[in-house]
Amino acid sequence: MEHATILAGGIGSRARSMTQDRIPKALLPVAGVPIALRQMEALAREGIRAVTILAGHLGERLALALVAQARRLSLTMDVIVEREPLGTAGCLTALRGRTHDTLIVYGDMLFEMDLSRLTAFHRQRGAMATIVAHPNDHPETSDLLVERDGLVRAVLPAKFRRKGDFRNLVPAGLFLATPQFLEQVTPGVKADLILDSLPRLLAQGKSIAVYNTPEYLRDIGTPDRHALAEADIANGRVARESLRRRRTAIFFDIDGTLAEEPGGHGVLSPDQVALLSGAAEALKRAVAAGYLTVAVTNRPQLAKGLVTEDGLDAIFGRLECMLARDQAWLNRIYYCPHHPEAGRAGEVAALKIACRCRKPAPGLLEEAARDLNIDLRNSVLIGDSLRDIGAAQALHIPGLGVRTGYGCRDTQRYPGLPPKPAHMFDDVLEAVNFMTAQQNSQATP
Numbered sequence: 185m186e187h188a189t190i191l192a193g194g195i196g197s198r199a200r201s202m203t204q205d206r207i208p209k210a211l212l213p214v215a216g217v218p219i220a221l222r223q224m225e226a227l228a229r230e231g232i233r234a235v236t237i238l239a240g241h242l243g244e245r246l247a248l249a250l251v252a253q254a255r256r257l258s259l260t261m262d263v264i265v266e267r268e269p270l271g272t273a274g275c276l277t278a279l280r281g282r283t284h285d286t287l288i289v290y291g292d293m294l295f296e297m298d299l300s301r302l303t304a305f306h307r308q309r310g311a312m313a314t315i316v317a318h319p320n321d322h323p324e325t326s327d328l329l330v331e332r333d334g335l336v337r338a339v340l341p342a343k344f345r346r347k348g349d350f351r352n353l354v355p356a357g358l359f360l361a362t363p364q365f366l367e368q369v370t371p372g373v374k375a376d377l378i379l380d381s382l383p384r385l386l387a388q389g390k391s392i393a394v395y396n397t398p399e400y401l402r403d404i405g406t407p408d409r410h411a412l413a414e415a416d417i418a419n420g421r422v423a424r425e426s427l428r429r430r431r432t433a434i435f436f437d438i439d440g441t442l443a444e445e446p447g448g449h450g451v452l453s454p455d456q457v458a459l460l461s462g463a464a465e466a467l468k469r470a471v472a473a474g475y476l477t478v479a480v481t482n483r484p485q486l487a488k489g490l491v492t493e494d495g496l497d498a499i500f501g502r503l504e505c506m507l508a509r510d511q512a513w514l515n516r517i518y519y520c521p522h523h524p525e526a527g528r529a530g531e532v533a534a535l536k537i538a539c540r541c542r543k544p545a546p547g548l549l550e551e552a553a554r555d556l557n558i559d560l561r562n563s564v565l566i567g568d569s570l571r572d573i574g575a576a577q578a579l580h581i582p583g584l585g586v587r588t589g590y591g592c593r594d595t596q597r598y599p600g601l602p603p604k605p606a607h608m609f610d611d612v613l614e615a616v617n618f619m620t621a622q623q624n625s626q627a628t629p
């Protein structure tokens with residue numbers, strides 16, 4: 185992929201308090217550099233060779249302001265000024281006739297991404313478009329995507345009331361569009377990506393992929409978010425969170441560690457999800473300290489036929505929603521749906537296998553490490569079961585035990601010689617505090 189399109193149109197009403205309507209919002213400085221230039225730099229670093237800027241209000245000034253910088257970055261740049269705003273999909277009319285993929289970037293996004301991973305994912309899915317998405321801290325007032333195996337099953341716009349428990353997966357202002365996707369835009373007609381284009385394509389059975397990434401993607405369109413973005417540039421977070429960089433992770437077990445362990449068959453419905461005290465705070469502190477937050481969880485209820493995949497989505501959705509109310513999130517949830525002992529009524533035979541992912545096997549952690557470029561040597565796992573500790577031990581990373589849930593006393597259920605936790609803590613917050621304190625003492629000369 186060598187081409188990107190920056191959507192710099194629209195009136196910029198939210199950003200008006202910052203631009204005073206004197207400059208197009210694409211020229212709004214973020215830590216001294218116009219946002220459009222920051223975007224062009226991030227794109228050029230990732231091998232993009234040509235950029236089309238779709239501009240609107242005050243758009244004529246963009247070309248003049250950016251042409252020299254584009255040349256410095258060896259980027260071919262063309263600016264197209266929209267006479268009337270046609271919305272996030274309608275404006276793509278200007279790109280019809282393109283013969284190659286383009287990465288669409290909303291004009292108010294500050295980001296740093298490994299685009300080779302995005303394009304590899306896109307090719308694997310063979311989709312008409314791939315939407316970049318992530319969990320955020322306000323899913324209840326955001327557009328949501330319902331996903332299965334990397335493909336979008338439904339779009340749930342924020343402006344409509346939603347009933348039910350949905351995963352925290354929010355479109356993040358970038359998407360990869362194929363020429364086929366651009367062809368379906370009705371020329372000159374106002375249309376919105378989330379409200380019009382995506383629902384229509386899904387209804388036609390077209391395949392749209394969703395790429396969930398922990399990389400830095402923040403819109404700077406309000407004074408609050410703009411201030412956060414400037415702080416993140418200053419402290420190096422923007423560059424550090426690219427998947428080109430190895431990152432350390434804290435792996436979290438869910439039931440008994442972040443949420444209550446109900447015992448018996450485990451959690452079978454969203455109503456059984458109850459956060460443990462300190463869980464949201466623990467995740468927030470882990471994120472603030474620069475860790476990826478990755479859940480790894482055994483869900484044998486799927487193999488046993490006690491929970492469907494949709495049911496599990498609702499359970500995770502409830503958990504993520506509760507966490508988000510306290511501004512906390514998990515970058516990913518990896519789960520094992522298998523169970524080794526076959527022979528019960530109602531079970532799903534295909535899932536009744538001895539797998540590589542059911543903890544204490546380390547398969548979920550290994551998969552996460554591949555997907556998210558995790559530096560395993562400096563990562564840890566926090567869990568309440570000896571199976572969690574065993575999975576950590578299999579990868580030679582510290583397994584931190586908590587006294588909530590099974591409290592690492594489940595020797596009876598352990599298949600083989602029980603492992604020993606590296607440390608024991610009262611709860612997940614104490615364990616995360618231990619990690620961040622260690623990090624601080626290492627950072628001090």
Ligand SMILES: [Mg+2]
Nearest residue numbers: 437439440568
């Ligand atoms: Mg547990």
